[in-house]
Amino acid sequence: MLTRIKSEITLWRVIVAIIFVTGMYATFLRFFEGFRASTNLSDQMPWGLWVGLGTLCGIGLSAAGFGISAAVYLLGMERYRPILRASILISFLGYMTVCVGYLYEIGLPWRFWHPIVMWNHTSVLFDVCVCIMTYTAVLTFEFAPAVIEKLPWRQFRETVLQYHHKILIGVVLAGVLLSSMHQSYLGGLYLIARGKVHPLWYSQYMHAMFYLSAIPAGLALTVMAIYLSMRSLNVRVDFGILSGGGRMIQLLLIVYAFFRVLDLAANQAWGYAFQRTSEAGYFWLEMLLFLAIPIFLLSYEHVRSNPERLYWACAVVVAGFMANRLNVSINALQTAMGAHYVPKWTELASSVMVIAAGVMAFRYAVIYLDILPKATSQPRSRWISNGGLPAQA
Amino acid sequence: MARRKAMLIDIKLCIGCLSCETACKQLHRFSPDSEPTLSDTAFTVVETRGDKFVRKICMHCEDPACASACPVGAIGKSALGPVLYNADKCIGCRYCMLACPYSVPRYQWSKLAPYVKKCDLCSERIKAGGQPACTEACPAQASVFGDRDELIAEAWDRIRADSSYVPHIYGVEEAGGSCVLFVSDVPFEKLGFKPAPTGNQPMPTLTASALGDSPKVVIMGGTILSALYWVTQRRREVALAEAEEKATINRIKEERS
Numbered sequence: 295m296l297t298r299i300k301s302e303i304t305l306w307r308v309i310v311a312i313i314f315v316t317g318m319y320a321t322f323l324r325f326f327e328g329f330r331a332s333t334n335l336s337d338q339m340p341w342g343l344w345v346g347l348g349t350l351c352g353i354g355l356s357a358a359g360f361g362i363s364a365a366v367y368l369l370g371m372e373r374y375r376p377i378l379r380a381s382i383l384i385s386f387l388g389y390m391t392v393c394v395g396y397l398y399e400i401g402l403p404w405r406f407w408h409p410i411v412m413w414n415h416t417s418v419l420f421d422v423c424v425c426i427m428t429y430t431a432v433l434t435f436e437f438a439p440a441v442i443e444k445l446p447w448r449q450f451r452e453t454v455l456q457y458h459h460k461i462l463i464g465v466v467l468a469g470v471l472l473s474s475m476h477q478s479y480l481g482g483l484y485l486i487a488r489g490k491v492h493p494l495w496y497s498q499y500m501h502a503m504f505y506l507s508a509i510p511a512g513l514a515l516t517v518m519a520i521y522l523s524m525r526s527l528n529v530r531v532d533f534g535i536l537s538g539g540g541r542m543i544q545l546l547l548i549v550y551a552f553f554r555v556l557d558l559a560a561n562q563a564w565g566y567a568f569q570r571t572s573e574a575g576y577f578w579l580e581m582l583l584f585l586a587i588p589i590f591l592l593s594y595e596h597v598r599s600n601p602e603r604l605y606w607a608c609a610v611v612v613a614g615f616m617a618n619r620l621n622v623s624i625n626a627l628q629t630a631m632g633a634h635y636v637p638k639w640t641e642l643a644s645s646v647m648v649i650a651a652g653v654m655a656f657r658y659a660v661i662y663l664d665i666l667p668k669a670t671s672q673p674r675s676r677w678i679s680n681g682g683l684p685a686q687a
Numbered sequence: 688m689a690r691r692k693a694m695l696i697d698i699k700l701c702i703g704c705l706s707c708e709t710a711c712k713q714l715h716r717f718s719p720d721s722e723p724t725l726s727d728t729a730f731t732v733v734e735t736r737g738d739k740f741v742r743k744i745c746m747h748c749e750d751p752a753c754a755s756a757c758p759v760g761a762i763g764k765s766a767l768g769p770v771l772y773n774a775d776k777c778i779g780c781r782y783c784m785l786a787c788p789y790s791v792p793r794y795q796w797s798k799l800a801p802y803v804k805k806c807d808l809c810s811e812r813i814k815a816g817g818q819p820a821c822t823e824a825c826p827a828q829a830s831v832f833g834d835r836d837e838l839i840a841e842a843w844d845r846i847r848a849d850s851s852y853v854p855h856i857y858g859v860e861e862a863g864g865s866c867v868l869f870v871s872d873v874p875f876e877k878l879g880f881k882p883a884p885t886g887n888q889p890m891p892t893l894t895a896s897a898l899g900d901s902p903k904v905v906i907m908g909g910t911i912l913s914a915l916y917w918v919t920q921r922r923r924e925v926a927l928a929e930a931e932e933k934a935t936i937n938r939i940k941e942e943r944s
């Protein structure tokens with residue numbers, strides 16, 4: 295008995311347990327002790343890690359859902375159908391973590407519904423709220439068949455899926471537009487903070503920059519998630535798709551880099567990059583991680599065509615993207631706001647717990663639902679292409 | 688329509704007696720201790736800059752960034768002039784604090800049901816025909832209250848009568864203008880006044896163009912995506928029809944042979 299229990303205790307289970315225990319305690323502090331006890335936020339730094347990591351990274355890294363669904367449903371790129379459900383699931387869970395995080399962020403969480411009935415159309419944040427709520431509904435709709443098809447009632451299943459299919463294209467189209475809007479509006483949030491956001495990040499086209507950077511980052515996270523699923527969850531995807539995804543990520547990063555460089559020049563901000571300030575340091579870190587290293591790595595065939603190397607290249611993209619969002623939301627503001635903000639452990643612990651819950655939900659969904667094509671043969675063959683045929687997802 | 692009210696703060700005349708701070712704290716029943724910066728229990732403070740005293744207070748902008756940024760419309764500009772906060776609508780997102788170019792709004796970080804706190808220009812008192820507690824308490828005519836256009840005229844009179852004044856009234860045009868005005872005998876930038884980030888344009892213009900573009904983007908994007916979808920469908924149909932045709936021809940050929 296004891297040895298059985300012992301064998302159940304693995305390193306990852308211990309880590310998950312630690313994440314949830316600390317996260318629950320941080321949650322308790324947030325809701326029963328307040329901001330002072332659970333955050334290092336201040337009047338000088340009203341938005342911190344929850345916004346930077348939870349919302350900006352959470353939404354940005356969930357951008358693959360609309361990208362892949364647009365590619366498959368609207369542009370007829372059937373090649374990507376096998377990873378369609380996985381990307382929609384990642385987006386759906388990503389938005390769920392943001393919705394939960396929203397309750398931590400706002401001071402009066404029981405009023406979370408106010409933006410639905412109290413409108414202020416001049417507010418970028420209002421538009422973000424409404425878009426995120428609507429798009430979460432869209433994602434729920436797009437993901438629903440994966441759950442509905444597992445229900446035991448045949449008649450019900452068929453009727454629902456039939457109606458679902460009829461309106462699907464319209465919903466996908468609305469979803470693409472909604473996503474495009476709020477992915478960019480997240481950057482638009484900082485437009486009004488001119489004079490507070492450091493010139494290396496402030497631009498009147500911040501919203502466009504956010505939009506352009508979110509899509510490659512979302513794709514990179516999807517590639518990572520699918521790689522991990524294939525490694526540990528007995529699913530099989532034609533690696534050619536992921537390899538093609540790597541090329542796509544590189545292309546999108548080059549486009550983003552082009553506009554970012556141009557935008558900095560147009561704002562005459564390049565001078566700030568060569569000053570001896572912490573902002574310049576953060577800027578170069580972001581440039582290296584998000585643009586220079588990934589574009590360099592992904593230009594090599596033997597990186598794109600090797601699962602593990604592709605995984606690490608995508609990991610660098612995701613890290614660089616997070617550096618960008620944290621720079622905008624925290625590092626770019628500190629000097630002008632006269633603040634010195636380092637997140638409290640509780641902020642990090644609660645965010646990590648919510649993200650961990652999303653990751654676990656993804657894992658169980660892949661195991662119990664038809665998210666990715668299941669491998670029928672021995673796990674060794676999981677990288678072998680199935681001839682490029684669209685697998686049944 | 689009610690006449691727009693305003694407050695004129697004369698940095699030359701201010702003696703730094705803190706009467707305004709104390710009066711404000713008394714009115715709101717806060718602890719009377721002076722605080723170094725604005726807080727949720729200090730809606731105005733007197734800061735020392737060299738040998739000068741500068742009041743910090745909500746500027747009550749004509750076109751406020753906070754009001755435009757608030758997602759639920761909890762902040763609004765009233766006809767008399769004050770920028771007012773409606774605590775019943777607030778969700779506590781603190782976007783107003785990020786948006787304010789003067790970094791004025793404060794938050795009750797220690798409370799379990801925290802609200803935003805800032806000066807309301809004693810809205811209730813001025814509605815009843817009175818004046819704010821701080822201007823009433825000022826013994827030096829350094830903070831005076833009145834109609835906005837009359838105060839601007841008065842400020843110009845003070846500037847003209849005394850050549851030591853800087854010939855500029857801060858707040859008439861900055862960020863689209865505000866209902867708190869400053870005159871000074873020391874250049875404003877030396878007193879920590881930052882030029883407004885938008886010059887004389889109201890702050891909400893910063894987001895207006897991005898938001899104004901969205902209907903166009905949605906219509907254009909929707910049209911393009913629909914067109915692409917139509918093309919995709921059409922190609923699929925054509926491919927299907929062609930395959931069928933080929934199959935029929937093959938069948939006929941087979942039958943003949």
